[in-house]
Amino acid sequence: SQQGEEDPQALSIQEGENATMNCSYKTSINNLQWYRQNSGRGLVHLILIRSNEREKHSGRLRVTLDTSKKSSSLLITASRAADTASYFCATEETGGGNKLTFGTGTQLKVEL
Amino acid sequence: DSGVTQTPKHLITATGQRVTLRCSPRSGDLSVYWYQQSLDQGLQFLIQYYNGEERAKGNILERFSAQQFPDLHSELNLSSLELGDSALYFCASSVGTNLAKNIQYFGAGTRLSVL
Numbered sequence: 001s002q003q004g005e006e007d008p009q010a011l012s013i014q015e016g017e018n019a020t021m022n023c024s025y026k027t028s029i030n031n032l033q034w035y036r037q038n039s040g041r042g043l044v045h046l047i048l049i050r051s052n053e054r055e056k057h058s059g060r061l062r063v064t065l066d067t068s069k070k071s072s073s074l075l076i077t078a079s080r081a082a083d084t085a086s087y088f089c090a091t092e093e094t095g096g097g098n099k100l101t102f103g104t105g106t107q108l109k110v111e112l
Numbered sequence: 113d114s115g116v117t118q119t120p121k122h123l124i125t126a127t128g129q130r131v132t133l134r135c136s137p138r139s140g141d142l143s144v145y146w147y148q149q150s151l152d153q154g155l156q157f158l159i160q161y162y163n164g165e166e167r168a169k170g171n172i173l174e175r176f177s178a179q180q181f182p183d184l185h186s187e188l189n190l191s192s193l194e195l196g197d198s199a200l201y202f203c204a205s206s207v208g209t210n211l212a213k214n215i216q217y218f219g220a221g222t223r224l225s226v227l
Binding site: 031033035040041042043044045048088090092096097098099100101102104105 | 114116143145147154155156157160167168170200202204206214215216217218219220221223
């Protein structure tokens, strides 16, 4: 079953703009991860944030985690056409071993 | 390139048939995971193996089975196939079971079409 929802389902922006995607989940977690998937291809790991962390940066990516609200956000700054893809949050639930429970995904389109 | 190899890339078969999907994990990774991605169910965890042993089970049908061999490659067997089994099947691998920072690396997937 899906852990939660991602919002928005689809996002279309111009190159150079920032893109923000939100993820909500339902249970207690060990960590939350963001993955990118180009059309019908494999998932690429972007960033992992542990449950005791609130914010993490990696290049043009910024992730926040609010465990009290069971939500996370992914910010991509200065977006490029190459960022066009689907973005998924995935949680490793406490007591759930290592399996990842994925959100529904956000389809990002960055236009020139 | 994630280092995880899945074969075949595409499979087209008929209802009632049986297929085997193969996965070679990244060098040094002990854990292998199988996921199914379909339009209606999204990305669903199926099963995890760690160093040859089954570690966790998700929404895996009884018609599906998997195993991890001594060389750590894994196979997912799907039998009595139904139209609804058409999906992308992903394999992922990770180093181990460190709960704090278990990053999974995904293969390119096997696209299964059941006609």
